[in-house]
Amino acid sequence: xxxxxxxxxxxxxxxxxxxxxxxxxxxxxxxxxxxxxxxxxxxxxxxxxxxxxxxxxxxxxxxxxxxxxxxxxxxxxxxxxxxxxxxxxxxxxxxxxxxxxxxxxxxxxxxxxxxxxxxxxxxxxxxxxxxxxxxxxxxxxxxxxxxxxxxxxxxxxxxxxxxxxxxxxxxxxxxxxxxxxxxxxxxxxxxxxxxxxxxxxxxxxxxxxxxxxxxxxxxxxxxxxxxxxxxxxxxxxxxxxxxxxxxxxxxxxxxxxxxxxxxxxxxxxxxxxxxxxxxxxxxxxxxxxxxxxxxxxxxxxxxxxxxxxxxxxxxxxxxxxxxxxxxxxxxxxxxxxxxxxxxxxxxxxxxxxxxxxxxxxxxxxxxxxxxxxx
Amino acid sequence: xxxxxxxxxxxxxxxxxxxxxxxxxxxxxxxxxxxxxxxxxxxxxxxxxxxxxxxxxxxxxxxxxxxxxxxxxxxxxxxxxxxxxxxxxxxxxxxxxxxxxxxxxxxxxxxxxxxxxxxxxxxxxxxxxxxxxxxxxxxxxxxxxxxxxxxxxxxxxxxxxxxxxxxxxxxxxxxxxxxxxxxxxxxxxxxxxxxxxxxxxxxxxxxxxxxxxxxxxxxxxxxxxxxxxxxxxxxxxxxxxxxxxxxxxxxxxxxxxxxxxxxxxxxxxxxxxxxxxxxxxxxxxxxx
Numbered sequence: 001x002x003x004x005x006x007x008x009x010x011x012x013x014x015x016x017x018x019x020x021x022x023x024x025x026x027x028x029x030x031x032x033x034x035x036x037x038x039x040x041x042x043x044x045x046x047x048x049x050x051x052x053x054x055x056x057x058x059x060x061x062x063x064x065x066x067x068x069x070x071x072x073x074x075x076x077x078x079x080x081x082x083x084x085x086x087x088x089x090x091x092x093x094x095x096x097x098x099x100x101x102x103x104x105x106x107x108x109x110x111x112x113x114x115x116x117x118x119x120x121x122x123x124x125x126x127x128x129x130x131x132x133x134x135x136x137x138x139x140x141x142x143x144x145x146x147x148x149x150x151x152x153x154x155x156x157x158x159x160x161x162x163x164x165x166x167x168x169x170x171x172x173x174x175x176x177x178x179x180x181x182x183x184x185x186x187x188x189x190x191x192x193x194x195x196x197x198x199x200x201x202x203x204x205x206x207x208x209x210x211x212x213x214x215x216x217x218x219x220x221x222x223x224x225x226x227x228x229x230x231x232x233x234x235x236x237x238x239x240x241x242x243x244x245x246x247x248x249x250x251x252x253x254x255x256x257x258x259x260x261x262x263x264x265x266x267x268x269x270x271x272x273x274x275x276x277x278x279x280x281x282x283x284x285x286x287x288x289x290x291x292x293x294x295x296x297x298x299x300x301x302x303x304x305x306x307x308x309x310x311x312x313x314x315x316x317x318x319x320x321x322x323x324x325x326x327x328x329x330x331x332x333x334x335x336x337x338x339x340x341x342x343x344x345x346x347x348x349x350x351x352x353x354x355x356x357x358x359x360x361x362x363x364x365x366x367x368x369x370x371x372x373x374x
Numbered sequence: 375x376x377x378x379x380x381x382x383x384x385x386x387x388x389x390x391x392x393x394x395x396x397x398x399x400x401x402x403x404x405x406x407x408x409x410x411x412x413x414x415x416x417x418x419x420x421x422x423x424x425x426x427x428x429x430x431x432x433x434x435x436x437x438x439x440x441x442x443x444x445x446x447x448x449x450x451x452x453x454x455x456x457x458x459x460x461x462x463x464x465x466x467x468x469x470x471x472x473x474x475x476x477x478x479x480x481x482x483x484x485x486x487x488x489x490x491x492x493x494x495x496x497x498x499x500x501x502x503x504x505x506x507x508x509x510x511x512x513x514x515x516x517x518x519x520x521x522x523x524x525x526x527x528x529x530x531x532x533x534x535x536x537x538x539x540x541x542x543x544x545x546x547x548x549x550x551x552x553x554x555x556x557x558x559x560x561x562x563x564x565x566x567x568x569x570x571x572x573x574x575x576x577x578x579x580x581x582x583x584x585x586x587x588x589x590x591x592x593x594x595x596x597x598x599x600x601x602x603x604x605x606x607x608x609x610x611x612x613x614x615x616x617x618x619x620x621x622x623x624x625x626x627x628x629x630x631x632x633x634x635x636x637x638x639x640x641x642x643x644x645x646x647x648x649x650x651x652x653x654x655x656x657x658x659x660x661x662x
Contacts, residue, residue, distance in 0.1 A: 098391050101437040107416070107478035108437050110392055144643070145390050145628045251637075254659055281632030284391075284625050288438035295437040299391075302631070309633060312623050313463040314595070323661035331635065338638030 003215060005207045011218040012210070014197045016077060020051045021213040022160070022188070026121040029209070031158055034090060035123030036083070041069055043083040045090075048123070055080060062169040062238070062349065065358030078124055078192050081168035082348050086277035087129055090120050091153045092136060098284065100296045117152030125161045125186065127179025128171075128348040132277030133159075134185060138340040139280050158205065161186035165229040169238035170349030172362060176241065178346045180233040191226040198226045239349060241362045242369065246343075247334035249369060254326065258367045263322035265357050270303035272351035272359075273328065278344050279303070304328050329361060390628050393435040393480025394420055398473055399455060405539050408506060409471065410447065410459045413479065421454050427488035428513035429619060429647045433627045434458065434470065435480030442466035443624045443642070445510035446484065451520055456481075459509035459541065485627040487647045489514040489617060494589035495524040500581075502531045502602050504574050504594025508541040510619055510646075511593050519552045529555045529581065533574035533594070536560055537567045557581075575601035578609070585611040593619040600658065603650050613651035620646050620653070637662065 006012050014022075026033050027049060036043045038055045048054070060080045061068045072079050097113045125133070137154065140147035164173070164180035173179030182189045187206030191198040198218050201207050273279040283302035288295045302309060305324050310317040318324050336344030345361070352360045400412035415421045426432075431445040442464065448457035462471035473479065491514050499518060503511050518525055530549065534540040537560050546556050557577045559570035570577070575598065590611060592602045599618045606616050620641055625631035627642045634641035637656040639648070656662050 103437070106476050107395060107397070108480075110395070110480065112392055140630065143629055147630055148390070251655065254662065280630065282625065282630065283633075284441065284631070286438050286440050292438060297391075302625075302633070304632065310623050312621055313467075314621075317622070318661050320661065327635075327662070330637075335635070335638040339640070 003211075003213070005211060006201045006215070008201050008203055008207065010201045010207075011223055012199050012201065012215040013218045013222055014199055014213065014215050016195075016197060017051070018214050019077070019197060022209055023049065023051060023123075025209045025212060026158060031119050031121035033121045033123060034087075036078075036080070038069065042067060043069065043080055045083075045085040045087065045122075051077070054078070054123075059166070060168060062171075062353045063358070064170065064352050064360045065355055067353050074194075076192055077197075078162050078190070079166060081164060081166070081171060082126060082129065082350060084275050084350065084354055086275070086348075086350070087122055087125060087133060088136060088277050088279075090118075090122070091133065091157070092140070092150055092280065094301045096149055096299045098297045098299055100294065103293045113149075117149065117156055119156040120153065121158035121160065123160045125159050125182075126164050126348075127161075127182045128173045128176070128346040129277055130159070130161055130182050130185050131173075131176070131178035131346040132348065135278040135340070135342060135344060135346065136280060138342065142340075158209070159186045159188075159202075160206075161189040161202070163189060163191040163226065163230055165192065165226075165233045167233050167236050167238060168349060168353075170352040170360075171237050171347065172239040172241050172349060173347040174234050174237050175239070175243060175362075176343060176345055176347030181230050191229070193222060193225055193229075196222065198222050239347075239352070239360070239362045241345075241347065241365060242371075243333075243343070246365070247337055249365075250330045250334040253368050254330070256368050258364060259322045259326050261367075262325050262359060262364055263320065265359055266305075266321050266325050267357060268305045268307070268321045268324055269356060270305045271354045271356060273303035273305060274301065275350040275354045276332075277348060277350070278332075278346065281309070304331070329364065332361075333365070391482070391626065393433070393441075393482050395478050396456070396481045398475055398477055398479060401473075401475055404459060404541055405534075407462045407471075408459060408541065409462075410457050411470070411473075411479075413456045413458065413481065414454065415456075415481070416478070424456070424484075425453050426450055426456075426484035426513075428491055428517055429489040429510055430484040430486045431510070431627075431646065432456075432458070432481050432483030433485070433624075434460075434466070435482070436466060436469050436473075437480070439469040440466050441480075441482075441625070442470075443485075443627060445619075445646075447509040447512040449516035449520070450513045451517065459506070459512070461506045482627065485642055487643075487645055489591050489619075489647055490589065491517040491521075495521065497525070497587040497589060498527040498529070498584060499525055500529045500531065500583060500588055500590045502574060502577075502590065502592040502594070502599075503541075504533045504598040505535065505539060506541065507592075507594030507598075507619070508532060511591060512542065514591055515549065515554075519549070519554075522552050526587065527555070527584075528553065529583075530557065531574055531577040532556065532558045533577075533598070534560055536562050537564055537569075573601070574598050575605045578602075578605040583609060583611075585609050589615045589617070591617045591619075596620065603657070607650075613654060614649045616650040617647055618650060618653070620648065
């Protein structure tokens with residue numbers, strides 16, 4: 001095939017099975033292709049090589065504390081929203097060896113983890129998730145010190161983004177201004193139409209992966225269909241969050257009775273922080289072998305809901321669920337903005353869906369604002 | 375926020391979580407459960423390059439045990455050897471208390487904001503410490519003594535639970551000789567004690583400070599600092615001349631682990647030394 005490469009910004013159309021050719025190009029370029037796939041009654045992110053491993057024909061029904069897969073009745077490839085996983089598990093792995101040590105007499109040696117960072121191609125990154133990656137970039141890359149493991153993974157990553165045309169029951173990206181349309185930060189962005197994929201080329205690297213792929217310039221009617229579907233999606237959000245003056249609302253209500261109320265329901269289980277695509281807290285553990293000669297220092301995800309999270313020798317600074325939930329919500333929606341210049345919430349709704357008791361942060365904020373429950 | 379200090383020159387960013395090795399060359403018992411450890415970097419390049427500022431801290435590491443944030447207590451203008459005064463309390467500090475001279479320890483740092491010893495020149499200084507809180511203040515005291523003529527009246531309010539818990543008592547006489555007024559109090563006296571009894575904030579009632587020309591540096595239990603701030607504000611000290619050093623759980627010291635957050639601040643990089651003006655909105659909030 002001798003198709004010319006499309007330029008950045010070009011809109012092209014692909015027959016759906018031709019997406020396999022993009023996968024093949026990524027695999028040939030040495031990428032580990034990671035995308036959505038069905039496992040254990042959920043759509044998770046895992047390494048895949050074939051487009052048939054995508055959740056073709058599946059969708060998800062999401063409500064506070066509830067997630068169910070069901071057949072769509074058609075053969076759409078991306079007709080669902082976000083599941084329990086996020087791309088953070090690849091860029092900021094749940095466990096990561098920082099270094100190891102070996103005893104040497106009365107001293108010891110420090111051996112850095114020099115394993116090269118994997119090269120991932122992310123398939124199906126939604127607007128809220130692109131925003132979440134940008135949020136973690138601010139934490140790990142844009143301060144005085146860069147986190148080297150995140151940096152290496154991030155620089156290696158290829159991003160095939162998806163425009164969401166069917167928001168889920170706990171979605172509120174419109175409130176957080178992160179979607180449903182992806183705006184920037186992708187190599188390719190795909191909109192699924194009934195009969196084809198409309199693809200916007202976001203970078204020269206994205207264009208390269210279309211070499212050898214059968215494509216044609218998008219027809220005006222296809223672009224119009226996609227634009228209309230996205231406009232309709234904006235009106236179909238399952239949730240809304242009023243962000244007006246949100247930091248001051250929370251800072252001014254640190255003793256609001258709603259914190260006691262939510263503490264009665266919250267199990268402090270950490271689910272919301274584990275599924276959150278922006279939560280970045282971590283702990284570091286030392287693991288020794290049986291001889292004690294060799295140790296590994298391992299970074300693991302932590303959560304501000306863990307009882308020990310703010311323990312110092314003189315006591316636990318946040319000894320109850322009320323103080324931990326208050327820390328999580330005020331950090332996510334208020335102090336995050338002071339720290340990094342943007343909210344820590346991207347409106348993906350995962351914390352609502354995966355909360356075992358269905359706590360909905362949009363409802364908690366509305367209650368503090370004094371609004372009647374919806 | 376006070377700009378945080380960059381890590382030591384030459385510390386590659388890619389190795390920000392990697393400790394460098396130091397050897398313990400001396401251990402000096404200070405008080406029950408408290409000792410001062412003299413550390414010497416094994417790498418000569420580190421010995422000559424390492425600098426810190428009064429009030430900053432290092433992360434000290436023992437393999438198989440973990441890391442702990444400990445302030446420097448030595449003179450920052452004589453950065454080697456490095457002194458850390460450590461109370462045996464948690465997991466890591468208990469393991470450190472079992473170390474012997476000649477053994478190695480991992481060091482990362484320096485991290486955090488510092489006492490504004492230069493900015494305080496030309497005026498009076500009040501140091502207020504409770505218990506081990508004197509350790510992070512000691513480098514600032516060393517700096518004031520080195521440049522004593524640049525300061526006006528210098529006063530130290532020192533408290534401890536019992537006379538045996540007083541830190542660095544052997545140095546008080548030398549500090550007095552540098553024209554530092556020493557007011558020392560204990561919570562509980564014993565038969566050896568002929569000094570003051572009572573909590574540290576009460577020592578304010580023995581002072582006639584000039585609030586508009588004084589900088590106050592305070593380090594100790596948060597409840598002590600809360601009342602120190604209360605007494606200082608009652609005497610019309612400006613909020614941006616009241617400095618407190620706070621303590622939180624820390625895992626990384628470089629703003630990534632999230633543990634040390636205090637409202638918008640990360641204690642590791644925005645603190646541990648803050649003006650009261652910086653932390654006022656959250657200083658008195660319970661369990662925040």
